[in-house]
Amino acid sequence: MSRSRGFFQACTAIVICVLVAEFTAAMAKTAILITVDQSGRGNFTKIQNAIDAVPDNNLEEVFIAVKPGIYREKVTVPANKPYITISGRRSSDTIITWNDSRNTYNSATLAVLASDFVGRYLTIQNGFGAGAQAVALRVSGDRVSFTACRFLGHQDTLLDDIGRHYYKSCYIEGATDFICGNGASLFENCHLHSVSDSVGTITAQRRESPSENTGFVFMGCKITGINSAVLGRPWGAFSRVVFGFTYMSDVILPEGWDNWQDPSKQSTVYYGQYRCYGKGANPSRRVPWSFSNMTTQEAAPFFSKTFIGAAHWLRPLPTNFKRAFASKP
Known part of the structure; x- marks a missing residue:
């Protein structure tokens, strides 16, 4: 040649x-624009009906605009319906709520099983309360992001199940293991609030082998609560959770972490802290099996969107819309 x-x-x-x-x-x-409005002035009055209208194996961007209201429904985004965005105007007035407590995987008010999903300005609530696993949001798709949303529950509020996920400026409330699962997820500028009557547990990450590139990273977040809490405990033997540049109020107990009554996991978990601040952030009394003073070199792989490969899949909001329906189904 x-x-x-x-x-x-x-x-x-x-x-x-x-x-x-x-x-x-x-x-x-x-994007194709679908409007959900309880007053009947949109394409649909229920969010699930709007999702059901998206073709299977969809390849087009679909933007579901949800008008303010309290939507009492259990919502699922099936695995064969990617590229959907569900967006409210403000999380305070666009609320999806249910009160199921069957188990961790089937109780979710909103279950996102599809990849390439975006959620914006929504409150997602499981109102069951204490006493059982009652998930508000389950995320089991890859390349999923949520911005300015609120997730409200008690036990297992956010099941960050599998896949790569990004949460920005979200509020997450719960008491027991209220951020759990085996996703590879970055939480940026989020507010975590424990409502436990005793000792709350913020995370229960389920990484089960050192070969899994999963874990929860909290960057620039804030932790508050009404009593006391620990940062996490290991659902999986190789559980991995890292907090950086995060404000921790005195709700966080000095030891920071719990071994879930299984000392054998102390040698396999990876629990880290880097440049955190506040009364609950003091590293001097953390459990000795945590990385309470990560070096800059140790922290570098975690505190950027590179951890979840987000540069390749976070996409901009659509600026042009085409309507999918001429009349209300």
Whole structure:
């Protein structure tokens, strides 16, 4: 092959890559608009009906705009319906609520099983209360993000099950293991609030082997509560949770972590803390099997979106919309 021919082929490949990238970006800015309005002035009055209207194996961006209201329904985004966004205007007035308590995996008020899902400005609540696993949000899809949402529950509020997830400026409330699962997830600028009557447990991460690239990372967050709490306990033997640049009120007990009555896990878990502050952040009395004073080198792999590969899948909000329905089904 001549140098000129090789150069031409390389240039052609570059041009094709650029065109594909531009086409993908353009597609991401246009979405099918579906409106949910309890007053009847939208396409649907229930959120689940709007999701059901999305074709199976969907490849188009779908933006479900939910008007203010309290939506008393159990909602599932099936695995074969990707590229859906559900967005309210403000989390305080766009509320999805239910009170199921069957078990951790089936009790969720909102279950996101699809990949490439976005949630914005929503309150998702499981109102069952104490006494059983009662999940508000289950996330079992890959490349899922939530922005400015509130997740309210008591036990297992947020089941961050599997996949890569990003939570930004969210409020998460609960008492027992209220952020749990085996996702690879970054929580940025989130507020975690313990409502336990005794000792709350914020996380129960389920990483089960050192080969799993999963774990919960909290960056620039805030922790408050009404009594006392620990940062986490190991659902899985290789549980991994790291807090950085996070304000911890005195709700956090000095020891910081709990071994869930299984000392054997102390040698396999990875519980870290880096440049946190507040009365509950003092590393001097943390359990000796945690990394209470991570070095900058130890912290570097965690405290960026690279941890979840988000540069490749976080997408911008659509700026153009096309309507999917001419009349109300």
